[in-house]
Amino acid sequence: xxxxxxxEYGVRLMVELGRQPGSEPxxxxxxxxxxxxxxxxxxxxxxKLRQAGLVTSTRGxxxxxxxxxxxxxxxxxxxxxxxxxxxxxxxCFHPTPEGxxxxxxESDGDRACATKLLWTRVxxxxxxxxxxxxxxxxxxxxxxxxxxxxxxxxx
Amino acid sequence: xxxxxxxEYGVRLMVELGRQPGSEPxxxxxxxxxxxxxxxxxxxxxxKLRQAGLVTSTRGxxxxxxxxxxxxxxxxxxxxxxxxxxxxxxxCFHPTPEGxxxxxxESDGDRACATKLLWTRVxxxxxxxxxxxxxxxxxxxxxxxxxxxxxxxxx
DNA sequence: GGATAACCGACCAATCGAGTAGGATTTAGA
DNA sequence: TCTAAATCCTACTCGATTGGTCGGTTATCC
Numbered sequence: 001x002x003x004x005x006x007x008e009y010g011v012r013l014m015v016e017l018g019r020q021p022g023s024e025p026x027x028x029x030x031x032x033x034x035x036x037x038x039x040x041x042x043x044x045x046x047x048k049l050r051q052a053g054l055v056t057s058t059r060g061x062x063x064x065x066x067x068x069x070x071x072x073x074x075x076x077x078x079x080x081x082x083x084x085x086x087x088x089x090x091x092c093f094h095p096t097p098e099g100x101x102x103x104x105x106e107s108d109g110d111r112a113c114a115t116k117l118l119w120t121r122v123x124x125x126x127x128x129x130x131x132x133x134x135x136x137x138x139x140x141x142x143x144x145x146x147x148x149x150x151x152x153x154x155x
Numbered sequence: 156x157x158x159x160x161x162x163e164y165g166v167r168l169m170v171e172l173g174r175q176p177g178s179e180p181x182x183x184x185x186x187x188x189x190x191x192x193x194x195x196x197x198x199x200x201x202x203k204l205r206q207a208g209l210v211t212s213t214r215g216x217x218x219x220x221x222x223x224x225x226x227x228x229x230x231x232x233x234x235x236x237x238x239x240x241x242x243x244x245x246x247c248f249h250p251t252p253e254g255x256x257x258x259x260x261e262s263d264g265d266r267a268c269a270t271k272l273l274w275t276r277v278x279x280x281x282x283x284x285x286x287x288x289x290x291x292x293x294x295x296x297x298x299x300x301x302x303x304x305x306x307x308x309x310x
Numbered sequence: 311g312g313a314t315a316a317c318c319g320a321c322c323a324a325t326c327g328a329g330t331a332g333g334a335t336t337t338a339g340a
Numbered sequence: 341t342c343t344a345a346a347t348c349c350t351a352c353t354c355g356a357t358t359g360g361t362c363g364g365t366t367a368t369c370c
Contacts, residue, residue, distance in 0.1 A: 002157045002244040002277065004358065008270055015269040027315065041360055043317075050316095060368025061314040076273055089157040114170040114297035115163055118231055118288055122157065125280030133273050142269035159327060182346065196329050202348075215337025216345040 002126075003084055009037055010045045010083040011076070011138070017055065018071040018139040025057070025064030045083060052082035072136035080130055087126060089119040157281075158239055164192055165200045165238040166231070166293070172210065173226040173294040180212070180219030200238060207237035227291035235285055242281060244274040 016031045028046060032039040046065060049055045056068045067074065081087055092113075171186045183201060187194040201220060204210045209229060210220045222229065236242055 001246055002242070002281070005246065006358080008245050009359095011270050011273060025315095029315080038360065040362075044360090047317075057316060058368090059316045059366075061312095062369060063315050063367080065316085087157070090163050091156055091160065092163065114293050115166050117293055117296045118166060118284075121284040121288055122281055125284040126157065126277055129273075129276040129280040133276055138269050138272055141272045161327080180346095184346080193329060195331075198348075199329090205348095212347060213337090214335075214347045216343095217338060218336080218346050220347090 003080065006045060006083045007080050009035075009042065010049060011079060012037070013042060013046060014049070014054070014067070014074070014079055014135055015138050015142055017065060017067050018135050019142060020066070023066065025062070025066050027064040030064075048082050049079070052078065054079060054082060067135075070136075071139050072134050074135040075131050076133045076135065076138075077127060077130035079135065087123070087130070089122045089126070090115070093119050093123070158235065161200060161238045162235050164190075164197065165204060166234060167192070168197060168201060169204070169209070169222070169229070169234055169290055170293050170297055172220060172222050173229075173290050174297065175221070178221065180217070180221050182219040185219075203237050204234070207233065209234060209237060222290075225291075226294050227289050229290040230286050231288045231290065231293075232282060232285035234290065242278070242285070244277045244281070245270070248274050248278070 012035050013031055016034060017026060020026050028042055029039055031037075032042050046055065046057075050057055050065075053068055054074060055065045057063065057065050077087070167190050168186055171189060172181060175181050183197055184194055186192075187197050201210065201212075205212055205220075208223055211223045212218065212220050232242070
């Protein structure tokens, strides 16, 4: 499995925030109910999203979370990276600030690591998919809550 | 991390087999030594490759492993899938025989799973990278053993 | 001053990754 | 026929990660 449920749940959380029409904060409990996910686990995930600056929080009664930017300015590579950490295909594979990649085996001595070519291509493919998809794409794909019952069902 | 060292080691093993000029089987201990990987762990990995029909084995003295097909007829999606199992970006994501994808949340009731679009794109990117790279590509990239000491160093 | 809700950290069970260990079986060659 | 070299197979360990739970603290609206 490439990603864990952290990414899955976190993305669904972001989509849920993105499909809210108003500008009022949404309580996490409403999201948990709508997506049928455990609230206390979502708390951990939303904390990562907040630290990454993707959502803002309002404390206290009638508080909650909202997107810190419009959904079409949020790309999924930010979201997934906030949730899962650095996206690298392989442990030995750390991108440097200059955009290059290092492979820890290269110092092994005699030759370039044979797998580097492969992982570079894989990472390119994943990156392209993630950065080429915005939260707005997913919100639109999910549909603007035209379904049977309202998501929050609150108030 | 998208993949574990199983894929890393397994691919390096395949490359090592692919760069052997002759048609004689290569002992796993020679590969382990050349790549500095634990022999007993490689045994597990090569077993998977054998079950997937990617390598053939010769038992007994002077036995070993060889590719079951020419390197340019082996694509990396076969190799990685043999080592890591089904390549799906997410647990809920199982491709059906017809090439479609199922998302277990879809039966949740009211709407399509919002994340499906994203994971479909990611999987597409990974698949394209893996199936577009052949073992021969990696063998060539690694270079035809022009380095200091011979790999096997045996006989 | 409640109720509501974000925040925070500790804890826990199950699974998986990475590797070890030990033996059984097959085969080439002396 | 015996032995060394190799594949093959199963079981085990040990640590890290996942997917949670729980209890408590702080902030804010009414």
